[in-house]
Amino acid sequence: MRVREFAERVLFSESLSEKLAEAEPQLDDDDPGPPVFPERPGRPPQLEFAAPRTAPRMPALAAMGQLEQRSIAHHIMANHELQALEVMALVLCGFPDAPADFRQGMIEVMRDEQRHTRMQMERVAAGGIVFGDLPVNSYIWTKSQKFTCLLDYLAGLPLIFEMANLDHSLVFAEAFQRGGDNQGAAVMRTIHSDEIEHVRFGIEWLRKLKPPGQSDWDTFTTHLHWPIRPAKARGGVFQRAARLAAGLDPEFIDRIESAEADQ
Ligand SMILES: [Fe+2]
Ligand SMILES: [Fe+2]
Structure with missing residues (x-):
């Protein structure tokens, strides 16, 4: 199988099991194909993006002692993982002249996003519902x-959504733990440690591809599209050590931590 075929399967298949089927260990990349940039991913009918503001909102952290509320939280997060996976497939199909190393690295990240989606789906099911029983939003996809x-x-996915998830994942791990759900907490900690590597992938490739002499920060902010802005790269409890572990510079981390919420 080629990288392009794998990316198209993730992007266009209307079967969730096909979208979540892992890539083979070695994918050929001799034919990246023409650029294709669809407005919507293929999804089974029950997971098609719902009209704005019809998907359930994230339950309060204090409600995570209730199985039903945890299941809603996992349902929302399964859809986040699936969207991240689809956006990565979109990038492989939309920018086929990306460096070969970038494309192979992306396949490895996508393996993790597929696994994360499946882990979240299992936690949804533990609450007695199935992924697709609730309406799902298109927030991350729309930004892409x-x-x-x-x-x-x-700038927009690894260094915003995945970086913010370094914070969100541990906030939810603690909330699930307090709510008595050790397995849900363990899932969030696994995602947290994988996310460190995904942020590393983001900053290392930003450094390789940025214009000579331009700082990481200036490249990052130049490539954000409003309303996405630096403050969106953090969540409830700021995880400095995880950002250092991902290879971000202390100054870059300081600027994320202190970024004004409305700028
Ligand atoms: Fe993930
Ligand atoms: Fe990720």
Whole structure:
């Protein structure tokens, strides 16, 4: 199988099991194909993006002692994982002239996103519902529609959504633990440690692809599309050590931590 075929299966299949089927260990990449940039991913009918503001909101952290509320939280997070996976497939199909090493690295990240989706789905099912029983939003996917190049992707997904998830994942791990759900907490800690590597992938490729002499920060902010802004790269409890472990510079981390919420 080629990288392009794998990416198209993730992007266009209407079967969830096909979208979550792992890539083979070695994928050929001799034919990246023409650029294709669809407005919507293929999804089974029950997981098609719902109209704005019809998907359930994230339950309060204090409600995570209730199985039903945890299941809703996992349902929302399964959809986040699936969207991240689909956006990565979109980047492989939309920017086929990306460096070969970038494309192979992306396949490895996608393996993790597929596994994360499945782990979240299992926790949804533990609450007695199935992934697709609730309406799902298109928040992360919609933001990807503004990407015009790889640097837009690197700034907008690994260095915003995945970086913010370094914080969110541990907030939820603690909330699930307090609510008595050790397995849900363990899932969130696994995602947290994988996310460190995904942020590393983002910053290392941003450094390789940025214009000579431009700082990481200036490249990052130049490639964000409003309303995405630096403050979106953090969550409830700021995890400095995880950002250092991902290879971000202390100054970059300081600027994320102190970024004004409305700028
Ligand atoms: Fe993930
Ligand atoms: Fe990730």
